[in-house]
Amino acid sequence: MADTKKADRLMDVAIRRSFLMPSSEIYGSPSGFYDYGPVGTAIKHRIENLWRSEFLQKEGFHEIETSLIVPEAVLKASGHAENFADPLVTCSSCKNKFRADHLIEQNENAKKEHVKAAGLPPQQLSELIKKYGVLCPNCKKPTLSEVGWFNMMFQTNIGPIEGNTAYFRPETAQGIFLDFARVVRNYGSRLPIGIGQVGRSARNEISPRQGLVRMREFTQMELEYFFNPKDQSHPKFGKIKHEKLRFASEEGHPQEIEIAKAVRDGLIANEIMAYFLWKQKMLYLAVGVPESKFFFRKMPKEETPHYSKGNIDLEVETSYGMVETVGTAYRTDFDLSSHSKHSGADLSVFVEEDKQRVVPHVVEPSMGVDRLFWCVLEHSFREKTPEKDWEWFAFPPAIAPYHAWIFPLMKKDGMDEKAREIEEHLRASGLIVYYQDSGSIGRRYARADEIGVPYCITVDYDTLDEKSDKHSTVTVRFRNDGKQIRVRISELAAKISGFVKEGKVTG
Numbered sequence: 001m002a003d004t005k006k007a008d009r010l011m012d013v014a015i016r017r018s019f020l021m022p023s024s025e026i027y028g029s030p031s032g033f034y035d036y037g038p039v040g041t042a043i044k045h046r047i048e049n050l051w052r053s054e055f056l057q058k059e060g061f062h063e064i065e066t067s068l069i070v071p072e073a074v075l076k077a078s079g080h081a082e083n084f085a086d087p088l089v090t091c092s093s094c095k096n097k098f099r100a101d102h103l104i105e106q107n108e109n110a111k112k113e114h115v116k117a118a119g120l121p122p123q124q125l126s127e128l129i130k131k132y133g134v135l136c137p138n139c140k141k142p143t144l145s146e147v148g149w150f151n152m153m154f155q156t157n158i159g160p161i162e163g164n165t166a167y168f169r170p171e172t173a174q175g176i177f178l179d180f181a182r183v184v185r186n187y188g189s190r191l192p193i194g195i196g197q198v199g200r201s202a203r204n205e206i207s208p209r210q211g212l213v214r215m216r217e218f219t220q221m222e223l224e225y226f227f228n229p230k231d232q233s234h235p236k237f238g239k240i241k242h243e244k245l246r247f248a249s250e251e252g253h254p255q256e257i258e259i260a261k262a263v264r265d266g267l268i269a270n271e272i273m274a275y276f277l278w279k280q281k282m283l284y285l286a287v288g289v290p291e292s293k294f295f296f297r298k299m300p301k302e303e304t305p306h307y308s309k310g311n312i313d314l315e316v317e318t319s320y321g322m323v324e325t326v327g328t329a330y331r332t333d334f335d336l337s338s339h340s341k342h343s344g345a346d347l348s349v350f351v352e353e354d355k356q357r358v359v360p361h362v363v364e365p366s367m368g369v370d371r372l373f374w375c376v377l378e379h380s381f382r383e384k385t386p387e388k389d390w391e392w393f394a395f396p397p398a399i400a401p402y403h404a405w406i407f408p409l410m411k412k413d414g415m416d417e418k419a420r421e422i423e424e425h426l427r428a429s430g431l432i433v434y435y436q437d438s439g440s441i442g443r444r445y446a447r448a449d450e451i452g453v454p455y456c457i458t459v460d461y462d463t464l465d466e467k468s469d470k471h472s473t474v475t476v477r478f479r480n481d482g483k484q485i486r487v488r489i490s491e492l493a494a495k496i497s498g499f500v501k502e503g504k505v506t507g
């Protein structure tokens, strides 16, 4: 069930605490665009780096970075020029435009009958608008037009000569298909080969809403795994085949299913797809989305993108309702074959065992960073309690905006200089720390908690007192329970790094 009040409240917190900022705010903030503030940028980069580590580096895959603007020919070949469209309806009275499937699914009568409008062709959507008497949400009149298509790509022109049409890429994947042959040539790689990238994509959404869930410009982390279609096995499948994934069931309750069984029963297309679904589950747990809050769903054919032979989405419970945050597609050889046909380039790879060239098939896990970021905020947000008189975030230390904040107990008697010295030392050790000396110590703890900093380090009189048995130690306070321990300055960097690695958040 959607709880938009809760979502609005969290968005307000996110903006006040430097997680997010409405884009072009002083010019009125066009909808569908958000900037990340200093705190949000730090968390977003940590999530991206965790993905890089888990989905690329630990798998021995390549990372590339491709152009945002792509010539029209690319998107004609990929099918986006023709198929990448949403159903649009216009109100003939107030002239506002809306996404037809969303309007139908929000209609109370259609809701009672559990009508699924997503993926239906315009003619059927027009019939549903008539059947349920869907009104214009703006002027409340029965004046909605017939449904048509609206292509979601942002169009531009390369250079000053008109007619050199190009688009802002609607997915990062196309750049990977275009560079595939060169990566293979340069690396002499054999199949399977994985190429990924993290980058911006843009879609001119008809009615962007729900904050980071439907944006017009957003970040994707996409991996294209190229393999010989004759061999749909995965070398690490044996390690994960007895693990379980939660899948949406017909009855509505998610069910835990053993991965090997899901592949045997055809719920998951092959071992490759299964392996990457499991990797997604592990990444979601690592960033703090509890397992009870997400599940996988096999998409019905009518909701599967034009390039895919089968899609499995990962959906997360949020205050906007269930939100798709990852799409994993079995893209077959659709893209490489189509680019080969349109460009004349040979995009096949020689397979020694078969003594012939084959056009590889592709499994693509495609993850949106912004939607995941929002889910992390939702599931890490903690209300006030008698023990903690402020709202805070329980981020896992690996993705927290700072590893630690460092304070002098007071800004006098050399405590501030010592705290600055420790700050430098921790930074040189690779930790992300921030010095704070304004406000009472309690207020500084609260401010750190409010943005989810896991550890606060305080320099006090004992730190400086050569006669004290606590000389050359500082206090380390743990965010979740406020407990404190004393740690030698000489061991501080190693201890904090160890806590981050372990995910230790209580004393």
Ligand code: GAP
Residues within 6 Å of the ligand: 170, 171, 172, 173, 203, 205, 212, 213, 214, 215, 216, 218, 220, 222, 324, 325, 326, 327, 364, 366, 367, 368, 369, 370, 371, 372
């Ligand atoms: N290359 C395949 C592809 O782009 P998709 O399901 O359209 O597939 C993948 O997008 C992910 O990108 C989604 O699961 C979502 O997390 C993110 N995404 C897509 N459209 C978005 C939007 N308008 N705003 C924010 N994130 C979006």
